Amino acid sequence: MKPQSMLFTIYGEYVRHYGSEIWIGSLTKLMGEFGLSEPAVRAAISRMLRQGWLESRKVGNRSFYSVSERGKKRLEEAAARIYKVETDVWDGKWCIASYNIPEERRALRDQLRKELGWMGFGMLTTSTWISPNNLSDRVKDLTEAHEITEYVEIFSSEHMGWSNPKQLVQKCWDIDEINEKYKAFIDAYREEYEQLSAKL
Incomplete structure (x- = not known):
């Protein structure tokens, strides 16, 4: 796992x-237990500070790091997705994000793609990019944070043709790859899960 992903998980x-x-000393020690070096952790923290996910506070010569308001939103969104039990009823609308970011801001364009x-x-x-979920507010927060609102448009619309919803999903998501990742995850942790469940 990448240091930044692990940091999000730990926080x-x-x-x-x-x-x-x-x-920071406790954080690097904790991350070290997962095989991540101190320079890699510090680099990830520095990057997350620049991106606005974390905030820092000095006490003497010690640095303490906490999640920013933007970071808290991200974690709440992640928790809602990870631990969601019930499936929402789809209203047939697609949330669409379309952008035209100039080449000189390519790094931001790549970052936006990752975030989407x-x-x-x-x-x-x-x-x-499309989603069957109403994520317009999250896209607005994202584009405002990166100061790229002038290059992005957000829509909520119905699909009029020609693919049916299932075909459209297959065009936009690699379903086979997603299923393979789910299977790999289940295969990796099933035995341990069953052992822990038997002890409860």
């Missing part, structure tokens, strides 16, 4: 429930 599952703040993918959007064309 989302543990740190935010125990004071929301952690000393993380939210669950599927790529209809290179610069047009």
Whole structure:
């Protein structure tokens, strides 16, 4: 797992429930237990600070890091997706995000694509992404945070043709790859899960 992904997991599952703040020394030691080096952890923290996910506080010569308001939103969204039990009834509307970001801001364009993918959007064309979920507010927050609102448009619309919803999903998401990842996850943790469940 990448250092930044692991940091989100640690903050989302543990740190935010125990004071929301952690000393850098404790954080690097904890991440070390997962095979991540201190330079890699510090680089990831620095990157997350620049991106607005974390905030820092100095106490003497010690640095403490907590999740920013933007980061808290991200963690709440992730928790809602991970632990969601009930399936929403689809209203037939597609949330569409379309962008035209200039080449000189390519890094931001690539970041936007990653963020849209993380939210669950599927790529209809290179610069047009769709989702059956109403994620317009999240896309607005994202584009405002990156200061790229002038390059992005957001729509909520019905699909009039020609693919049916199932075909459209197959065009925009690699369903086989997604299923393979779910299977790999289940295969990796099934035995341990069953052992722990038997002890309860």
